[in-house]
Amino acid sequence: MATSFATFERLKDKGVSAFKAGDYPTAKSYLIQAADCMIEMAEATPDESRRRHHEQLATELIDLAKDCDRLSGSPGKRRAPLREADDGGADASDWLVREKPTIGFDDIAGLDDVKAEIRLKMIYPLSHADLAQRYGIHSGGGVLLYGPPGTGKTMMAKAIAHEVDAAFFVISPAQVLSKWVGEAEQNIRKLFDAAKAEPMSVIFIDEVEALVPKRQSDSSSVMQRVVPQILQELEGFDRTADRCLLFIGATNKPWMLDEAMMRPGRLDARIFVPLPDAPARYRLLEMYLAKRPLADDVDLGQLCDRLAGYSGADIKNIANRAAARPFTEAVNGAEPRSIAMADVEAVIAETPPSVLLKDLARYDAFAQTGL
Ligand SMILES: Nc1ncnc2c1ncn2[C@@H]1O[C@H](COP(=O)(O)OP(=O)(O)OP(=O)(O)O)[C@@H](O)[C@H]1O
Numbered sequence: 093m094a095t096s097f098a099t100f101e102r103l104k105d106k107g108v109s110a111f112k113a114g115d116y117p118t119a120k121s122y123l124i125q126a127a128d129c130m131i132e133m134a135e136a137t138p139d140e141s142r143r144r145h146h147e148q149l150a151t152e153l154i155d156l157a158k159d160c161d162r163l164s165g166s167p168g169k170r171r172a173p174l175r176e177a178d179d180g181g182a183d184a185s186d187w188l189v190r191e192k193p194t195i196g197f198d199d200i201a202g203l204d205d206v207k208a209e210i211r212l213k214m215i216y217p218l219s220h221a222d223l224a225q226r227y228g229i230h231s232g233g234g235v236l237l238y239g240p241p242g243t244g245k246t247m248m249a250k251a252i253a254h255e256v257d258a259a260f261f262v263i264s265p266a267q268v269l270s271k272w273v274g275e276a277e278q279n280i281r282k283l284f285d286a287a288k289a290e291p292m293s294v295i296f297i298d299e300v301e302a303l304v305p306k307r308q309s310d311s312s313s314v315m316q317r318v319v320p321q322i323l324q325e326l327e328g329f330d331r332t333a334d335r336c337l338l339f340i341g342a343t344n345k346p347w348m349l350d351e352a353m354m355r356p357g358r359l360d361a362r363i364f365v366p367l368p369d370a371p372a373r374y375r376l377l378e379m380y381l382a383k384r385p386l387a388d389d390v391d392l393g394q395l396c397d398r399l400a401g402y403s404g405a406d407i408k409n410i411a412n413r414a415a416a417r418p419f420t421e422a423v424n425g426a427e428p429r430s431i432a433m434a435d436v437e438a439v440i441a442e443t444p445p446s447v448l449l450k451d452l453a454r455y456d457a458f459a460q461t462g463l
Protein backbone atom coordinates (compact mmCIF):
# COMPACT_ATOMS: atom_id res chain seq x y z
CA MET A 93 0.00 0.00 0.00
CA ALA A 94 1.37 3.38 -1.03
CA THR A 95 0.22 5.27 2.03
CA SER A 96 0.25 4.08 5.58
CA PHE A 97 -2.38 4.81 8.16
CA ALA A 98 0.31 6.45 10.30
CA THR A 99 0.99 9.02 7.56
CA PHE A 100 -2.68 9.73 7.33
CA GLU A 101 -3.02 10.17 11.10
CA ARG A 102 -0.04 12.52 11.20
CA LEU A 103 -1.45 14.74 8.44
CA LYS A 104 -4.90 14.74 9.94
CA ASP A 105 -3.62 15.60 13.42
CA LYS A 106 -1.58 18.48 12.06
CA GLY A 107 -4.60 19.72 10.14
CA VAL A 108 -6.87 19.52 13.17
CA SER A 109 -4.32 21.26 15.44
CA ALA A 110 -3.84 24.08 12.94
CA PHE A 111 -7.63 24.39 12.67
CA LYS A 112 -7.91 24.67 16.44
CA ALA A 113 -5.17 27.29 16.49
CA GLY A 114 -7.11 29.34 13.94
CA ASP A 115 -4.41 28.90 11.28
CA TYR A 116 -6.83 28.01 8.50
CA PRO A 117 -4.49 28.09 5.46
CA THR A 118 -2.14 25.57 7.12
CA ALA A 119 -5.06 23.51 8.34
CA LYS A 120 -6.52 23.39 4.87
CA SER A 121 -3.30 22.19 3.32
CA TYR A 122 -2.86 19.33 5.82
CA LEU A 123 -6.52 18.36 5.71
CA ILE A 124 -6.48 18.08 1.95
CA GLN A 125 -3.31 16.01 2.06
CA ALA A 126 -4.93 13.78 4.67
CA ALA A 127 -8.07 13.46 2.52
CA ASP A 128 -5.93 12.58 -0.52
CA CYS A 129 -4.20 10.00 1.54
CA MET A 130 -7.53 8.51 2.59
CA ILE A 131 -8.79 8.45 -0.97
CA GLU A 132 -5.63 6.64 -2.02
CA MET A 133 -6.17 4.12 0.76
CA ALA A 134 -9.82 3.74 -0.28
CA GLU A 135 -8.82 3.00 -3.84
CA ALA A 136 -6.35 0.39 -2.71
CA THR A 137 -8.87 -1.42 -0.50
CA PRO A 138 -10.59 -4.42 -2.03
CA ASP A 139 -13.08 -4.61 0.82
CA GLU A 140 -16.26 -2.74 -0.12
CA SER A 141 -17.33 -1.64 3.36
CA ARG A 142 -13.85 -0.55 4.38
CA ARG A 143 -13.63 1.42 1.18
CA ARG A 144 -16.83 3.25 2.07
CA HIS A 145 -15.46 4.06 5.53
CA HIS A 146 -12.40 5.55 3.96
CA GLU A 147 -14.40 7.57 1.48
CA GLN A 148 -16.66 8.85 4.21
CA LEU A 149 -13.70 9.95 6.26
CA ALA A 150 -12.16 11.67 3.23
CA THR A 151 -15.43 13.53 2.69
CA GLU A 152 -15.43 14.71 6.29
CA LEU A 153 -11.90 16.02 5.91
CA ILE A 154 -12.77 17.81 2.69
CA ASP A 155 -15.77 19.42 4.39
CA LEU A 156 -13.51 20.64 7.14
CA ALA A 157 -11.05 21.99 4.55
CA LYS A 158 -13.95 23.87 2.95
CA ASP A 159 -14.73 25.40 6.32
CA CYS A 160 -11.14 26.65 6.42
CA ASP A 161 -11.72 28.53 3.20
CA ARG A 162 -14.86 30.05 4.53
CA LEU A 163 -13.24 31.05 7.81
CA SER A 164 -10.03 32.48 6.40
CA GLY A 165 -11.91 34.20 3.55
CA SER A 166 -13.99 36.29 5.92
CA PRO A 167 -11.59 37.87 8.40
CA GLY A 168 -14.43 39.58 10.23
CA LYS A 169 -15.86 36.20 11.03
CA ARG A 170 -12.60 34.57 11.94
CA ARG A 171 -13.28 32.64 15.03
CA ALA A 172 -11.13 32.68 18.10
CA PRO A 173 -8.65 29.83 18.28
CA LEU A 174 -9.91 26.95 20.35
CA ARG A 175 -8.19 26.67 23.68
CA GLU A 176 -6.77 23.36 24.71
CA ALA A 177 -8.94 21.09 26.74
CA ASP A 178 -6.70 20.67 29.74
CA ASP A 179 -8.86 22.73 32.05
CA GLY A 180 -11.45 20.06 32.51
CA GLY A 181 -13.54 20.90 29.51
CA ALA A 182 -14.61 24.44 30.35
CA ASP A 183 -13.65 25.51 26.84
CA ALA A 184 -16.37 23.35 25.43
CA SER A 185 -18.29 26.61 25.14
CA ASP A 186 -16.38 27.13 21.90
CA TRP A 187 -18.51 24.62 20.14
CA LEU A 188 -21.30 23.82 22.54
CA VAL A 189 -24.55 25.49 21.74
CA ARG A 190 -25.98 26.52 25.06
CA GLU A 191 -29.40 28.10 24.90
CA LYS A 192 -32.09 29.20 27.28
CA PRO A 193 -35.21 28.32 25.37
CA THR A 194 -38.13 30.67 25.80
CA ILE A 195 -40.96 28.48 24.57
CA GLY A 196 -42.95 26.50 27.13
CA PHE A 197 -45.61 23.79 27.08
CA ASP A 198 -48.34 26.37 26.53
CA ASP A 199 -46.82 27.27 23.18
CA ILE A 200 -47.28 23.71 21.96
CA ALA A 201 -50.72 22.79 20.68
CA GLY A 202 -52.12 19.47 21.86
CA LEU A 203 -49.78 16.58 22.70
CA ASP A 204 -51.35 16.39 26.15
CA ASP A 205 -50.32 12.76 26.67
CA VAL A 206 -46.77 13.59 25.71
CA LYS A 207 -46.69 16.53 28.11
CA ALA A 208 -48.17 14.41 30.90
CA GLU A 209 -45.57 11.69 30.42
CA ILE A 210 -42.77 14.21 30.40
CA ARG A 211 -44.10 15.94 33.51
CA LEU A 212 -44.14 12.63 35.31
CA LYS A 213 -40.69 11.55 34.24
CA MET A 214 -38.80 14.79 34.11
CA ILE A 215 -40.61 17.63 35.82
CA TYR A 216 -42.47 16.36 38.90
CA PRO A 217 -39.47 14.51 40.37
CA LEU A 218 -37.75 17.90 40.47
CA SER A 219 -40.64 20.12 41.46
CA HIS A 220 -41.74 17.64 44.18
CA ALA A 221 -38.35 16.41 45.31
CA ASP A 222 -39.52 15.28 48.77
CA LEU A 223 -42.32 13.16 47.42
CA ALA A 224 -40.03 11.75 44.76
CA GLN A 225 -37.55 10.71 47.40
CA ARG A 226 -40.28 9.13 49.49
CA TYR A 227 -41.44 7.00 46.61
CA GLY A 228 -37.95 6.30 45.32
CA ILE A 229 -38.50 8.08 42.03
CA HIS A 230 -35.35 9.33 40.33
CA SER A 231 -35.29 12.42 38.23
CA GLY A 232 -33.61 12.69 34.90
CA GLY A 233 -32.76 10.02 32.43
CA GLY A 234 -33.18 9.66 28.75
CA VAL A 235 -36.18 10.11 26.51
CA LEU A 236 -36.59 9.46 22.84
CA LEU A 237 -39.18 11.64 21.13
CA TYR A 238 -40.15 10.02 17.86
CA GLY A 239 -42.83 10.64 15.29
CA PRO A 240 -43.57 12.10 11.89
CA PRO A 241 -41.85 15.31 10.71
CA GLY A 242 -43.27 18.65 11.78
CA THR A 243 -45.19 17.46 14.84
CA GLY A 244 -43.32 19.51 17.43
CA LYS A 245 -40.52 17.23 18.65
CA THR A 246 -37.83 19.89 18.48
CA MET A 247 -40.20 22.38 20.10
CA MET A 248 -40.98 19.89 22.84
CA ALA A 249 -37.30 19.40 23.71
CA LYS A 250 -36.84 23.15 24.05
CA ALA A 251 -40.02 23.49 26.07
CA ILE A 252 -38.85 20.82 28.50
CA ALA A 253 -35.61 22.72 29.13
CA HIS A 254 -37.67 25.86 29.63
CA GLU A 255 -40.13 24.22 32.01
CA VAL A 256 -37.36 22.91 34.28
CA ASP A 257 -35.19 25.99 33.79
CA ALA A 258 -32.23 23.94 32.66
CA ALA A 259 -29.11 24.73 30.69
CA PHE A 260 -29.84 23.39 27.22
CA PHE A 261 -27.04 21.79 25.25
CA VAL A 262 -27.66 20.94 21.63
CA ILE A 263 -25.53 18.52 19.68
CA SER A 264 -25.99 18.65 15.98
CA PRO A 265 -25.00 15.48 14.14
CA ALA A 266 -23.90 17.52 11.14
CA GLN A 267 -21.47 19.40 13.35
CA VAL A 268 -20.13 16.23 14.87
CA LEU A 269 -19.48 14.75 11.47
CA SER A 270 -17.88 17.74 9.83
CA LYS A 271 -16.01 19.39 12.68
CA TRP A 272 -15.19 16.72 15.18
CA VAL A 273 -12.96 14.71 12.91
CA GLY A 274 -10.35 13.12 15.12
CA GLU A 275 -11.78 14.52 18.32
CA ALA A 276 -15.30 13.26 18.65
CA GLU A 277 -14.48 11.36 21.82
CA GLN A 278 -12.96 14.33 23.60
CA ASN A 279 -15.90 16.48 22.57
CA ILE A 280 -18.46 14.07 23.94
CA ARG A 281 -16.53 13.92 27.19
CA LYS A 282 -16.44 17.71 27.37
CA LEU A 283 -20.11 17.97 26.61
CA PHE A 284 -21.09 15.62 29.42
CA ASP A 285 -18.62 17.31 31.78
CA ALA A 286 -20.11 20.73 31.01
CA ALA A 287 -23.61 19.35 31.53
CA LYS A 288 -22.66 17.77 34.83
CA ALA A 289 -21.24 21.05 36.07
CA GLU A 290 -24.71 22.61 35.93
CA PRO A 291 -27.29 21.91 38.61
CA MET A 292 -29.73 21.07 35.88
CA SER A 293 -29.11 20.38 32.24
CA VAL A 294 -30.78 19.03 29.19
CA ILE A 295 -28.63 17.53 26.45
CA PHE A 296 -30.54 17.42 23.23
CA ILE A 297 -29.60 15.56 20.07
CA ASP A 298 -31.91 16.35 17.21
CA GLU A 299 -32.05 13.84 14.38
CA VAL A 300 -30.36 11.42 16.70
CA GLU A 301 -30.51 8.59 14.17
CA ALA A 302 -27.76 10.34 12.23
CA LEU A 303 -25.42 10.18 15.19
CA VAL A 304 -26.42 6.90 16.75
CA PRO A 305 -27.39 4.68 13.85
CA LYS A 306 -27.57 0.93 14.01
CA ARG A 307 -24.00 -0.25 14.05
CA GLN A 308 -23.93 -1.03 10.39
CA SER A 309 -20.66 -1.63 8.71
CA ASP A 310 -21.26 1.31 6.43
CA SER A 311 -21.48 3.96 9.12
CA SER A 312 -18.41 6.13 9.25
CA SER A 313 -15.55 5.34 11.55
CA VAL A 314 -16.18 8.54 13.51
CA MET A 315 -19.64 7.31 14.37
CA GLN A 316 -18.53 3.83 15.22
CA ARG A 317 -16.53 5.30 18.06
CA VAL A 318 -19.02 8.00 18.99
CA VAL A 319 -21.98 5.69 19.56
CA PRO A 320 -20.55 3.53 22.32
CA GLN A 321 -19.16 6.53 24.12
CA ILE A 322 -22.43 8.42 24.21
CA LEU A 323 -24.09 5.30 25.58
CA GLN A 324 -21.43 4.90 28.21
CA GLU A 325 -21.61 8.51 29.36
CA LEU A 326 -25.38 8.30 29.60
CA GLU A 327 -25.24 5.23 31.74
CA GLY A 328 -22.41 6.49 33.90
CA PHE A 329 -24.34 9.53 35.07
CA ASP A 330 -25.17 9.27 38.75
CA ARG A 331 -28.90 9.82 38.98
CA THR A 332 -28.96 9.91 42.73
CA ALA A 333 -26.64 12.90 42.98
CA ASP A 334 -28.15 16.33 43.51
CA ARG A 335 -27.57 17.26 39.89
CA CYS A 336 -29.97 16.42 37.18
CA LEU A 337 -29.26 15.54 33.60
CA LEU A 338 -32.01 14.96 31.11
CA PHE A 339 -31.02 13.50 27.82
CA ILE A 340 -33.44 13.94 24.95
CA GLY A 341 -33.12 12.50 21.49
CA ALA A 342 -35.55 13.31 18.69
CA THR A 343 -36.00 11.44 15.46
CA ASN A 344 -38.48 10.83 12.70
CA LYS A 345 -36.75 7.58 11.77
CA PRO A 346 -36.62 5.67 15.06
CA TRP A 347 -36.12 2.33 13.30
CA MET A 348 -32.71 3.54 12.20
CA LEU A 349 -31.49 3.89 15.77
CA ASP A 350 -29.05 1.55 17.40
CA GLU A 351 -31.10 -0.72 19.69
CA ALA A 352 -28.41 -0.48 22.34
CA MET A 353 -29.53 3.13 22.75
CA MET A 354 -32.88 1.92 24.11
CA ARG A 355 -31.63 -0.20 26.99
CA PRO A 356 -32.45 0.80 30.60
CA GLY A 357 -30.40 3.77 31.74
CA ARG A 358 -30.14 5.09 28.21
CA LEU A 359 -32.97 6.46 26.05
CA ASP A 360 -35.26 4.11 27.89
CA ALA A 361 -38.47 6.11 27.65
CA ARG A 362 -39.79 6.29 24.14
CA ILE A 363 -42.52 8.81 23.54
CA PHE A 364 -44.50 8.93 20.33
CA VAL A 365 -45.26 12.45 19.13
CA PRO A 366 -48.26 12.00 16.84
CA LEU A 367 -49.98 14.14 14.24
CA PRO A 368 -52.33 16.65 15.89
CA ASP A 369 -55.80 15.40 16.82
CA ALA A 370 -58.88 17.59 16.27
CA PRO A 371 -58.54 19.76 19.39
CA ALA A 372 -54.82 20.25 18.67
CA ARG A 373 -55.55 21.23 15.06
CA TYR A 374 -58.09 23.74 16.33
CA ARG A 375 -55.51 25.20 18.66
CA LEU A 376 -52.94 25.33 15.85
CA LEU A 377 -55.42 27.27 13.71
CA GLU A 378 -55.98 29.67 16.59
CA MET A 379 -52.25 30.10 17.04
CA TYR A 380 -51.25 30.52 13.45
CA LEU A 381 -54.34 31.71 11.57
CA ALA A 382 -56.80 33.36 13.94
CA LYS A 383 -54.31 35.95 15.15
CA ARG A 384 -54.50 37.57 11.69
CA PRO A 385 -57.41 39.54 10.25
CA LEU A 386 -60.05 36.94 9.31
CA ALA A 387 -63.23 37.40 7.28
CA ASP A 388 -66.51 36.38 8.91
CA ASP A 389 -66.86 33.33 6.68
CA VAL A 390 -63.73 31.64 8.07
CA ASP A 391 -64.96 28.61 9.97
CA LEU A 392 -62.18 27.19 12.12
CA GLY A 393 -64.21 24.08 13.02
CA GLN A 394 -64.67 23.21 9.38
CA LEU A 395 -60.99 23.84 8.59
CA CYS A 396 -60.06 21.69 11.54
CA ASP A 397 -61.94 18.76 9.94
CA ARG A 398 -60.42 19.42 6.53
CA LEU A 399 -56.93 19.35 8.02
CA ALA A 400 -57.07 15.85 9.49
CA GLY A 401 -53.77 14.17 8.58
CA TYR A 402 -51.81 17.42 8.38
CA SER A 403 -48.93 18.10 10.78
CA GLY A 404 -48.46 21.18 12.95
CA ALA A 405 -45.78 22.42 10.57
CA ASP A 406 -48.17 21.88 7.62
CA ILE A 407 -50.92 23.88 9.32
CA LYS A 408 -48.58 26.73 10.12
CA ASN A 409 -47.41 26.75 6.52
CA ILE A 410 -50.99 26.77 5.21
CA ALA A 411 -51.85 29.71 7.48
CA ASN A 412 -48.80 31.62 6.23
CA ARG A 413 -49.66 31.01 2.63
CA ALA A 414 -53.33 31.89 3.10
CA ALA A 415 -52.26 35.21 4.63
CA ALA A 416 -49.85 35.82 1.76
CA ARG A 417 -52.74 35.98 -0.73
CA PRO A 418 -54.48 39.18 0.46
CA PHE A 419 -51.10 40.57 1.43
CA THR A 420 -49.74 40.19 -2.11
CA GLU A 421 -52.90 41.73 -3.55
CA ALA A 422 -52.58 44.69 -1.21
CA VAL A 423 -48.91 45.13 -2.06
CA ASN A 424 -49.98 45.30 -5.68
CA GLY A 425 -52.36 48.13 -4.95
CA ALA A 426 -55.64 46.40 -3.99
CA GLU A 427 -57.65 47.57 -1.01
CA PRO A 428 -56.38 45.53 2.02
CA ARG A 429 -58.90 42.83 2.93
CA SER A 430 -59.21 40.08 5.53
CA ILE A 431 -58.22 36.48 4.90
CA ALA A 432 -61.27 34.69 3.52
CA MET A 433 -62.30 31.05 3.79
CA ALA A 434 -61.65 30.78 0.04
CA ASP A 435 -57.99 31.75 0.56
CA VAL A 436 -57.44 28.99 3.08
CA GLU A 437 -59.36 26.45 1.00
CA ALA A 438 -57.36 27.30 -2.12
CA VAL A 439 -54.10 26.76 -0.26
CA ILE A 440 -55.30 23.48 1.26
CA ALA A 441 -56.38 22.27 -2.19
CA GLU A 442 -52.88 22.66 -3.52
CA THR A 443 -51.08 21.33 -0.42
CA PRO A 444 -51.19 17.62 0.37
CA PRO A 445 -50.28 16.54 3.90
CA SER A 446 -46.52 16.08 4.21
CA VAL A 447 -46.84 12.81 6.11
CA LEU A 448 -47.98 9.78 4.13
CA LEU A 449 -50.25 7.07 5.52
CA LYS A 450 -47.66 4.42 4.84
CA ASP A 451 -45.19 6.32 6.98
CA LEU A 452 -47.69 6.39 9.82
CA ALA A 453 -48.00 2.62 9.61
CA ARG A 454 -44.25 2.44 10.03
CA TYR A 455 -44.46 4.31 13.38
CA ASP A 456 -47.15 1.91 14.59
CA ALA A 457 -44.95 -1.02 13.69
CA PHE A 458 -42.05 0.55 15.54
CA ALA A 459 -44.19 1.20 18.64
CA GLN A 460 -45.12 -2.47 18.73
CA THR A 461 -41.93 -4.20 17.74
CA GLY A 462 -39.20 -1.63 18.21
CA LEU A 463 -38.04 -2.29 14.65
N1 LIG B 1 -47.85 20.92 18.35
C1 LIG B 1 -47.41 22.08 17.82
N2 LIG B 1 -47.74 23.25 18.39
C2 LIG B 1 -47.34 24.43 17.87
N3 LIG B 1 -46.59 24.53 16.76
C3 LIG B 1 -46.23 23.40 16.14
C4 LIG B 1 -46.61 22.12 16.63
N4 LIG B 1 -46.10 21.17 15.82
C5 LIG B 1 -45.42 21.82 14.87
N5 LIG B 1 -45.50 23.16 15.04
C6 LIG B 1 -44.89 24.18 14.18
O1 LIG B 1 -44.12 23.51 13.20
C7 LIG B 1 -42.74 23.85 13.31
C8 LIG B 1 -41.92 22.59 13.19
O2 LIG B 1 -42.01 21.86 14.40
P1 LIG B 1 -40.77 21.04 14.97
O3 LIG B 1 -39.52 21.53 14.34
O4 LIG B 1 -40.84 21.02 16.43
O5 LIG B 1 -41.13 19.63 14.37
P2 LIG B 1 -40.35 18.26 14.50
O6 LIG B 1 -41.32 17.29 15.03
O7 LIG B 1 -39.10 18.48 15.26
O8 LIG B 1 -40.05 17.92 12.99
P3 LIG B 1 -38.83 17.09 12.35
O9 LIG B 1 -39.08 15.64 12.64
O10 LIG B 1 -38.98 17.41 10.89
O11 LIG B 1 -37.58 17.62 12.95
C9 LIG B 1 -42.58 24.50 14.66
O12 LIG B 1 -41.59 25.49 14.61
C10 LIG B 1 -43.93 25.08 14.93
O13 LIG B 1 -44.01 26.35 14.36
Ligand SMILES: [Mg+2]
Nearest residue numbers: 245246298342
Ligand atom coordinates in the same frame (compact mmCIF):
# COMPACT_ATOMS: atom_id res chain seq x y z
MG1 LIG C 1 -37.14 18.47 14.64
